[in-house]
Amino acid sequence: MSPSPGLGTEVMVVITPGDFLFAAAFRLRVFGFDISLAALEDAEKVGAEDTVDSSNADAMKQLADKVTNSEGLEGAIVASGAGAAYKAAIRLTGFQGTIVTVGVPYQPVGVEMASLVKRRFKLQGTQTGNPVDIRQMMRLVEKCHVMPEVELSWI
Numbered sequence: 001m002s003p004s005p006g007l008g009t010e011v012m013v014v015i016t017p018g019d020f021l022f023a024a025a026f027r028l029r030v031f032g033f034d035i036s037l038a039a040l041e042d043a044e045k046v047g048a049e050d051t052v053d054s055s056n057a058d059a060m061k062q063l064a065d066k067v068t069n070s071e072g073l074e075g076a077i078v079a080s081g082a083g084a085a086y087k088a089a090i091r092l093t094g095f096q097g098t099i100v101t102v103g104v105p106y107q108p109v110g111v112e113m114a115s116l117v118k119r120r121f122k123l124q125g126t127q128t129g130n131p132v133d134i135r136q137m138m139r140l141v142e143k144c145h146v147m148p149e150v151e152l153s154w155i
Helices: 017-025 037-045 057-068 083-092 113-119 131-144
Strands: 010-014 029-034 050-053 073-078 093-102 122-126
Touching: 029 037, 029 057, 037 050, 050 057, 057 073, 057 083, 073 083, 083 093, 083 113, 093 113
Parallel strands: 010 029, 010 073, 029 050, 073 093, 093 122
Antiparallel strands: none
């Protein structure tokens, strides 16, 4: 059982490299999906088990099927402004999976409710930035020994 709130051990993550560190702190299996080669390289640098160009829906499905024996991912964390990222999370998350949205997409995303009902998804929204969330995040950073990458430069 994963120590993460509501997510299993196999999680598709479509988020910034810094957020991979938090996913790793929860001991999640992290897979990076993005259209940007630089973002995929960053995901690999911080420990993503595998990465896939998210413009290739078949490759995304193949990876999800491979790591879950075709049962679908246990969860997805999506922090992208692209509606396609949310649709991919819905398509790849399995029965009773959890999809966590961090923020919102740029445009409304149409969701086929039948897929949510049939697979009994839990859809959870979250945002960061308020004082309570920041305090909780800092406690997690301390508890799980999350070490940020720091780049120093002269101005």
